[in-house]
Amino acid sequence: MTYLTVIGEQNQNTSQFRDKVTLDAVVPLRVGYRYQKPEGGFFFRIGYTPFISLDFNNEGFRKFIPLWGGISLGKSF
Template sequence: MKPQHKNSFFLILVFTLLLSFDGLTQSKGDPFTAKKAIYLELGGSSGVYGFNYGTIFHQKGKLKLNASAGFSLLIRETSNSRIFWLPAIPLELTALYGKSNHHLEMGFGVLPYLDVVSFFDSESLVFKDKVVFDTAIPLRIGYRYQKPEGGFFFRIGYTPYFIAPIGGREDWTFMPIFGGLSFGKSF
């Protein structure tokens, strides 16, 4: 490349970069005044369902950080026809990226829950049920609709998860096909 062309190419590159930085500074996200949300989640980080409370605890430009906690009761019927009501507590940290109402949402969580395992008791020769502590680690990538000033709240996401090797399991289990839908109100 000739020296003249190198200089021209360099000037065009610098000019293009300056224009793009100027465009980025003008398109900062709207600051959220409605930082809290209550919502129902079906699937997702809550497992089957969950009633959740979330709050945006940091925001800068288009980036917002959100933390949420929830509660769910799962019904399990065992082979002995016993019914158990078992609590689950979904906890999640997510990052929202976008301006105005539309955001890319990415994050992870932890879902501690109680579960029932059946085992054969060799002394009594009977199947017995045992309630055990278990936990899952959900991941999230999805879309989130939330207005900066509050109101209707909606999100949908792909939420694969890992089940930890506790509760009677010896190895990690990965569940790649799982998703969630949430809707509620931000204020």
């Protein structure tokens, strides 16, 4: 996912505001497991989804965010 960010920035000398546009990207990764019987019934899944944030305006700055995941429980029929 790539997105543009527009931030209002104030000049310290003149107190004027100007827009600062940055180009960022988020690269999601996913590792998971799903257990489900073919005939239906109880199922669960667990996933680990870290992502990498890239800032193209800050000399290729990369930030790894490892704490993201989830658990699902349910019944299939």
